Amino acid sequence: MSPDDLKISSLKIFLTIRGQRDPRRAAHATWPDGYARNPATAEPFRAGGRVAIYLQYRRPLLQRGVMIRKWANRLRYSTRYVKLHDMLFWQPKEQTLDKAMMYARWGRLTGDYLEFGVYNGWSMSTAYHFAQLHRMPRMRFFGFDSFEGLPDINGVDVGPFQQFLKGQLRCDQATTARKMRRWGADMSKVHLISGWYNDTLKPALRDELDLKKAAMVHIDCDLYESTAPVLDFILPLLQDGTIIILDDWYLYRANPRQGERRAFTEWVERHDDIIEATPFPCATWHEAAFIMHLRNQ
Numbered sequence: 001m002s003p004d005d006l007k008i009s010s011l012k013i014f015l016t017i018r019g020q021r022d023p024r025r026a027a028h029a030t031w032p033d034g035y036a037r038n039p040a041t042a043e044p045f046r047a048g049g050r051v052a053i054y055l056q057y058r059r060p061l062l063q064r065g066v067m068i069r070k071w072a073n074r075l076r077y078s079t080r081y082v083k084l085h086d087m088l089f090w091q092p093k094e095q096t097l098d099k100a101m102m103y104a105r106w107g108r109l110t111g112d113y114l115e116f117g118v119y120n121g122w123s124m125s126t127a128y129h130f131a132q133l134h135r136m137p138r139m140r141f142f143g144f145d146s147f148e149g150l151p152d153i154n155g156v157d158v159g160p161f162q163q164f165l166k167g168q169l170r171c172d173q174a175t176t177a178r179k180m181r182r183w184g185a186d187m188s189k190v191h192l193i194s195g196w197y198n199d200t201l202k203p204a205l206r207d208e209l210d211l212k213k214a215a216m217v218h219i220d221c222d223l224y225e226s227t228a229p230v231l232d233f234i235l236p237l238l239q240d241g242t243i244i245i246l247d248d249w250y251l252y253r254a255n256p257r258q259g260e261r262r263a264f265t266e267w268v269e270r271h272d273d274i275i276e277a278t279p280f281p282c283a284t285w286h287e288a289a290f291i292m293h294l295r296n297q
């Protein structure tokens with residue numbers, strides 16, 4: 001028996017005693033001197049100490065990895081962690097507004113930010129902060145809302161799937177203004193216009209507010225019946241490159257015959273001779289955004 005044969009037989013005996021007959025497990029087995037060996041030759045692994053130590057501890061490390069992942073997931077999917085995460089990092093909706101403002105800045109768009117559906121002013125304050133961050137200090141912010149919540153739900157917004165109820169999402173104007181101030185918006189640049197869109201969004205209002213051009217339009221009023229008058233109101237304010245964010249594009253189970261999605265599609269088709277739309281990427285599951293082009297420019 002050669003010395004090599006002797007080594008291999010001793011390894012086999014050693015592995016048998018340890019109950020590690022499985023060749024894959026045997027590959028990680030060690031000799032009593034502490035070094036992992038190649039079971040085929042019984043030679044210590046050539047790469048030396050580090051590989052040997054890695055092979056020796058590979059299994060336990062994997063097991064520890066599973067445990068760490070298990071505990072990490074318990075932490076990561078806990079409500080407290082999610083709240084902390086929201087506090088520290090931008091939420092997807094903020095990421096969309098950030099991208100859109102960055103786009104407006106790089107496209108050298110001038111004009112105002114118009115938001116239809118302000119509620120408590122959270123997204124409007126966010127837009128305000130990103131405009132400052134991306135150095136657009138001259139941008140003005142106009143927010144349009146009933147401040148009485150959603151109107152009666154009727155027409156296409158009722159079926160086949162009714163997403164919203166009358167009176168939902170109510171926040172009065174004073175509370176909205178107070179919250180926006182508390183969230184750091186400079187209220188001298190913010191204008192809140194109260195009323196139902198069917199009553200307020202008339203051509204005279206554009207002159208009254210001295211609205212000439214929209215850089216960004218954020219439509220977050222949930223319903224087809226609310227979005228249709230908004231789109232007619234903003235048509236003369238479009239410039240080449242105006243970005244329109246539709247917050248509720250994928251609501252109503254993304255049914256193309258309901259909600260903001262239907263209103264926007266019909267509007268673009270109706271004015272096909274003067275406008276066209278290029279999709280713009282969003283960060284949330286519910287939004288869609290488009291960059292508008294004027295065909296005569």
Ligand SMILES: C[S@@+](CC[C@H](N)C(=O)[O-])C[C@H]1O[C@@H](n2cnc3c(N)ncnc32)[C@H](O)[C@@H]1O
Pocket residue numbers: 116117118119120121122123124144145146147148149150151168169170171195196197198220221222223225226
């Ligand atoms: C989802 S909330 C807006 C949320 C807000 N953009 C945010 O992210 O913080 C929808 C708002 O649209 C308003 N709204 C819907 N339809 C309206 C209409 N026809 N006239 C006026 N306001 C309307 C509601 O009052 C409600 O405050």
